[in-house]
Amino acid sequence: MANPLVCDSVWKDKQKYEEAEAHYQQVLAGTAPKGGGKGGSGGVAGDNSQVTRRVESLEKENRDLKKVVEDMKALVQRLESRVTKLEGGSSAPAAQAPTPKKPAAPAEDDEDDDIDLFGSDEEADEEADKIRQERLAAYEAKKSKKPALIAKSSLLLDVKPWDDETDMKKMEEEVRKITADGLLWGQAKLVPIGYGIKKLQINCVIEDDKISTDFLEEEITGIEDLVQSMDIAAFNKI
Incomplete structure (x- = not known):
């Protein structure tokens, strides 16, 4: 915004400036009126010099005033720009935000498509x-076809006779006559235990779910004429 005092000053001096400018042009053209007092041409020269100085002074004053006005305009523009930045927006009024449009109601065909799509999901599930x-x-069928893992154990049995006169060959034969599902007899040998007495050491493999050690002991010691006792020398899971 321009300074009102500056504007008033320029306006008041305008008429004087125009008059002085007109007189200066007349002087240059040689049409300026001559003065009637003493001095003759010397007075006219003095007047011309005075008018010239006056015109130059007015021109300088006018230039200074214009510079002041331009500086003030620039200052006002900088202030407006700063205020705009501080307010976080432009100096122009913010445009009204457009009213969001309501979504159009779906057509009947769209509703049918949605229903079909939902049905498709159900069918996919x-x-x-x-x-x-x-x-x-x-x-499960493949698993059931696989043979179940059977838990087995390997036993080494010590079968002791009554005395050194016991027929050890017959004892082994009687022991091997003990048969049952899940029982398999292995190798056997005679091991001296002292005083000419030997024990029958025989190996067997049993299925844990079908044969127990109690069963073996009961069956072997059941051969009373030949067997005094039975012990398990070694027991290993297979």
């Missing part, structure tokens, strides 16, 4: 569940 069930059933 049912199909996936069916495939999963089939795979589980196939896995």
